[in-house]
Amino acid sequence: MPEFELDFDKAGGLIPAVVQDDETGEVLMVAYLNREAFQRTRETGRMHYYSRSRNKLWMKGETSGHVQEVREIRVDCDLDAAVFRIHQVGGAACHTGYRSCFHRRLESEGALTLIEKDKVFDPAQVYSQ
Amino acid sequence: MPEFELDFDKAGGLIPAVVQDDETGEVLMVAYLNREAFQRTRETGRMHYYSRSRNKLWMKGETSGHVQEVREIRVDCDLDAAVFRIHQVGGAACHTGYRSCFHRRLESEGALTLIEKDKVFDPAQVYSQ
Numbered sequence: 001m002p003e004f005e006l007d008f009d010k011a012g013g014l015i016p017a018v019v020q021d022d023e024t025g026e027v028l029m030v031a032y033l034n035r036e037a038f039q040r041t042r043e044t045g046r047m048h049y050y051s052r053s054r055n056k057l058w059m060k061g062e063t064s065g066h067v068q069e070v071r072e073i074r075v076d077c078d079l080d081a082a083v084f085r086i087h088q089v090g091g092a093a094c095h096t097g098y099r100s101c102f103h104r105r106l107e108s109e110g111a112l113t114l115i116e117k118d119k120v121f122d123p124a125q126v127y128s129q
Numbered sequence: 130m131p132e133f134e135l136d137f138d139k140a141g142g143l144i145p146a147v148v149q150d151d152e153t154g155e156v157l158m159v160a161y162l163n164r165e166a167f168q169r170t171r172e173t174g175r176m177h178y179y180s181r182s183r184n185k186l187w188m189k190g191e192t193s194g195h196v197q198e199v200r201e202i203r204v205d206c207d208l209d210a211a212v213f214r215i216h217q218v219g220g221a222a223c224h225t226g227y228r229s230c231f232h233r234r235l236e237s238e239g240a241l242t243l244i245e246k247d248k249v250f251d252p253a254q255v256y257s258q
Contacts, residue, residue, distance in 0.1 A: 004239040011181075016145045018156050025154030027147050027203075030210040042237070052140075074156075074231040075241065077223050081159040083231045094206050102203040102212045108171070110133045112204065 007080045008035050014050060015081055019093065022071040022085040028093035029101040031060075033082075045070050047084060064126045066090030092120035095127075136209045137164050143179060144210055148222065151200040151214040157222035158230040160189075162211070174199050176213060193255045195219035221249035224256070 006015055014032040021028055034050040037057050041048045047060045047068035061067030072085040094101040097119035104112040135144055143161040163179040166186050170177045176189045176197035190196030201214040223230040226248035233241040
């Protein structure tokens with residue numbers, strides 16, 4: 001059987017990843033993986049990403065300890081995007097301390113409303129070391 | 130109040146959109162919006178995208194009639210991605226006829242398993258006209 005291949009060439013070596021809470025279905029974040037990040041994610045069972053701003057591979061939780069354990073990977077019809085259903089250690093995926101990076105709703109008149117009540121952790125504490 | 134602005138400049142004028150079924154929470158597709166697609170989506174309440182391959186704005190469902198009605202828009206912490214919770218007219222978001230573009234699971238040994246039982250529509254019929 002030929003090895004499965006995602007189409008990393010379509011967008012400059014990266015595919016967008018939708019990270020979804022495996023228990024609640026909530027979308028927690030969107031990030032990017034290059035070929036190496038995808039390979040390490042599959043090998044380790046922990047989410048690895050490629051940072052476009054820092055130009056480097058990183059493991060989610062390497063500083064905070066809040067790693068993401070992969071439960072299931074789904075790929076799309078064009079093989080140029082993936083959904084990762086995960087368990088979020090520590091309970092929050094966002095570096096701001098909220099559970100989801102998508103914690104604000106855009107109202108029709110243009111205002112942003114916070115839809116998560118409380119932060120799960122204090123970023124100043126988690127990222128201080 | 131200053132007008133709300135997404136960061137379209139970060140990735141060449143486009144933001145990735147996660148399209149999620151508002152009732153089930155299922156991730157249906159990932160697509161891209163430029164500033165104009167985002168504006169039209171907000172104005173009309175129907176999803177508009179920017180096609181990278183065809184270099185043009187398009188409305189989802191313009192050929193098939195399977196439009197996507199926006200129920201809620203969420204933006205992320207960096208304002209460079211959005212989740213659109215929608216109602217999918219016709220029941221399927223994928224051009225292949227499946228409900229979700231993410232209808233295949235990647236198994237640990239590299240095989241792809243179909244996780245949706247049946248197609249919702251026959252693409253040959255829907256896109257024949």
